[in-house]
């Protein structure tokens with residue numbers, strides 16, 4: 397670990413969806429900054445690999461297998477993390493999935509699944525972990541929302557609805573905990589280079605009858621001024637900043653990392 401940047405030494409972080417993509421990058425970045433990181437994911441192999449890799453580099457990490465939408469899993473995650481690493485002071489609600497379908501055919505179980513993972517999960521984790529942060533008088537909650545917390549795209553009814561809701565949850569909790577040393581912020585990525593986007597390119601190609609390159613140019617980059625995907629490392633660095641002391645008066649905010657999408 398690079399000790400010139402250990403601004404989170406002694407802190408304990410929990411990252412959901414830490415097995416892949418943005419969450420994996422966030423786990424590595426917070427660990428490099430000195431935090432002990434509890435990595436939560438449904439994908440056992442992936443999350444155990446991330447935690448082992450952090451430990452291999454000299455950091456502290458624990459892998460826990462859990463479904464963020466499952467109420468029964470939250471207490472176990474809380475207790476296992478507390479006994480192995482200590483009280484969680486940084487919570488990154490990142491786990492996510494996508495499902496595309498015209499609204500009239502949208503399967504109700506998929507609506508429930510997406511809302512469970514994207515909105516109910518963050519609510520359950522915030523509800524469970526706020527008391528520990530409040531007792532210590534210091535906390536950071538970062539919710540991975542999306543450009544789709546503020547704009548809409550066709551065929552994404554469940555995702556857009558849940559992400560709009562997650563931004564509302566972020567703002568509401570920010571007000572409730574404002575005097576307890578806890579900040580609550582959203583980070584809203586535009587299209588980011590992860591498998592979640594790779595899968596969408598395939599599905600969009602099918603729905604619009606386009607090639608992969610045409611999906612990127614006509615569907616995805618259409619409204620994006622910079623015409624580029626965001627890299628997971630950029631989001632991890634934005635989140636690290638929100639965890640820093642310098643960001644203590646940034647709360648209830650929605651940091652857009654969207655290649656200019658919402659400006660256009």
Ligand SMILES: NC(=O)c1ccc[n+]([C@@H]2O[C@H](COP(=O)([O-])OP(=O)(O)OC[C@H]3O[C@@H](n4cnc5c(N)ncnc54)[C@H](O)[C@@H]3O)[C@@H](O)[C@H]2O)c1
Nearest residue numbers: 413415416417418438463464490491492542587588590592
């Ligand atoms: N990639 C993008 O372009 C993009 C854009 C905007 C927002 N986001 C958001 O960023 C977050 C991370 O997305 P990503 O692109 O890294 O996706 P990803 O598919 O690469 O990683 C998501 C992770 O969440 C885990 N996960 C899924 N369901 C889970 C559950 N029920 N319980 C626990 N873990 C679960 C997966 O196993 C995986 O490790 C998501 O909330 C997503 O909505 C991504």
